[in-house]
Amino acid sequence: MSxxxxxxxxxxxxxxxxxxxxxxxxxxxxxxxxASLEDSAVFTVSGNCLAMSTxxxxxxxxxxxxGDIGMLAVHGTxxxxxxxxxxxxYLSLAFILEEGLAINDLERVLQSIAxxxxxxxxxxxxxxxxxxxxxxxxxxxINTSGIGLVPDERSISVSQARKGDKILLSGSMGDHGITIMxxxxxLSLEGELRSDTMALHGLVDHLCxxxxxxxxxxxxxxxGGVASTLCEIAxxxxxxxxxxxxxxxxxxxxxxxxxxxxxxxxxxxNEGKMLVICSPNQANDIVNAMQHHPQGHExxxxxxxxxxxxGRVTLHTGLGGERLVTPLHGQPLPRIC
Numbered sequence: 001m002s003x004x005x006x007x008x009x010x011x012x013x014x015x016x017x018x019x020x021x022x023x024x025x026x027x028x029x030x031x032x033x034x035a036s037l038e039d040s041a042v043f044t045v046s047g048n049c050l051a052m053s054t055x056x057x058x059x060x061x062x063x064x065x066x067g068d069i070g071m072l073a074v075h076g077t078x079x080x081x082x083x084x085x086x087x088x089x090y091l092s093l094a095f096i097l098e099e100g101l102a103i104n105d106l107e108r109v110l111q112s113i114a115x116x117x118x119x120x121x122x123x124x125x126x127x128x129x130x131x132x133x134x135x136x137x138x139x140x141x142i143n144t145s146g147i148g149l150v151p152d153e154r155s156i157s158v159s160q161a162r163k164g165d166k167i168l169l170s171g172s173m174g175d176h177g178i179t180i181m182x183x184x185x186x187l188s189l190e191g192e193l194r195s196d197t198m199a200l201h202g203l204v205d206h207l208c209x210x211x212x213x214x215x216x217x218x219x220x221x222x223x224g225g226v227a228s229t230l231c232e233i234a235x236x237x238x239x240x241x242x243x244x245x246x247x248x249x250x251x252x253x254x255x256x257x258x259x260x261x262x263x264x265x266x267x268x269x270n271e272g273k274m275l276v277i278c279s280p281n282q283a284n285d286i287v288n289a290m291q292h293h294p295q296g297h298e299x300x301x302x303x304x305x306x307x308x309x310x311g312r313v314t315l316h317t318g319l320g321g322e323r324l325v326t327p328l329h330g331q332p333l334p335r336i337c
Contacts, residue, residue, distance in 0.1 A: 011335075013223025013269075014328025018232070037236075038157055039080040039219065042150055049150040051086035053077060057142040060335045062105065064183050066175075066194030069142060070112035072271055072337055075199045076222070077146040078120055082201040083218040083274065085156040085208055086148030091117065093127040093144055098137040109140060120199045122146070154208055160216035161237040165305045166283035168276040170203065170290055171196065171298040172249045173226055177268030178257040180336055187260065193253050198272035203295040207276070211286055217277035220270065222337055224328040227266035229275060230303075230313050231327045240308025243315045243325065247302045266315075267328050269336045277305065 001023050009016040026035060033041040040053040057073045074091065081088045093113065097106065117124055175196035182193055200220065208215055217237075221229040226248075234241045250265050258265050272295070278286050283301055290296030313325040 008334045009330060011223070012328055012330070014228050014267075014330075015326075016329070017224070018327065036157070036159070037232075039083040040086065040148075042084050042086075042157075049152065051081050051084045051148045051150050052145070053080035054143065054145040055080060057144070057337055058138070058335050059180070059337050060138065061180075061183060062109065062139060064195055065179055065192075067197040067271070068109060068112050069140060070109040071116050071197050073142045073144045074113055074116040074120065074122070075197050075271060076337065077144040078122055078199045078201050079220045079274070081146050081148035082199075082204040083156070083220055084148075084150060085154035085204065085215070085218070086150045087205060088120070088122040088146055088148040088201050090125045091122055091144055091146045093124045094142070095127075095129045096137055096141040096143075097129065097131045098139050099131060099134040101139050106140070116199070120201070122199075122201075151208075153212055156208070156215060156218055158217050158219075158233055158236040161233060161239070161277045161305060162216065163239050163305050163307060164280050165216055165277045166280050166301055167230070167241065167243070167303040167305070168278065168283065168287050168290065169226065169249060169300055169302050170200070170274045170276065170296040171272070172251045172254065173221075173270060173273070174250065174254045174258065174265035174268030176271040177225065177336060178254050178261075178263070178265070180269075181261060181263070182257055185261070187257070193257065196270060196272035198295060200272065200274050200295055203290065203293050204274070206293055207286060207289060210289055211278070211282055214279040214282040214286065215276060216279070217275075219275045221273060221275055222269050222271060225265070225267040225269060226275065227264070227313070227325050228327045231311060231325065233275075233277070234305075234313050235311035237305065238310040239305050240310070240312040240314070241303055242306050243303035243313065245315050245317045247300050249298045249300045249302075266325065271337060280304070
């Protein structure tokens, strides 16, 4: 690697993150299950197909409109399992707490975790707590792991994406990212800005059950947003992707916030949305099913996989032009999740 030190950019989910993983982590961590760089590892134990995932949460601020760090931890890990078609079974929970943290804040986070876990039907079954001296962390860091069961008939991964497939997005882009940014900046915009954090396993199970074999790839576009996630998919699928700007679902509040702050919603984090890559002949039925589900009522077909250079993503603009979409470069929004 060219850099001698870790930068915030390495945690952005964009190009620097990808380079750190491919050039350093994968140099020493050589398991084939890890090398695929999916949201979860899928493997078989005693005839059962299981998915396993882990994630860490360092969001600042801890509490924000629509959610908090505890809600993100539960939803994010459930979603990583769901992106491989798994039905989440159990979660682990580990805290790193800073000396001086208010007990009331910790209790508030735990109440949120318990509520989200119960609502999702995915219990916390093991955990750990560490405390570090004042100034050695920032209030609360959370690590979670999850394990789920993948039904026999499901095979969902980036490797299943193929040319001609349609690309769907389950709802509006950038709600979480712009909510965190405006909260930090102390901005008040017209319209209600709220994080979109939610668990998506119910929607995934509904789609996979209703359209067996038609769902090829699922990804939740968190850090780096829709743009960086699609660039990764195009690279791994060894194909190109084309997007239609006018089809991208973006709320008026998010659009206004992006205009004020100079941000592109394609690169903003989402915590309750997923990209669905599916058979073209069933895409309209799938998006209709999503729109009639509470977790996907703003779903839209936004693009397709086409012939072209591996990793190339282009956006057809509303003015009739075309621009290249690249992975996030730089770090406009650290500690987003």
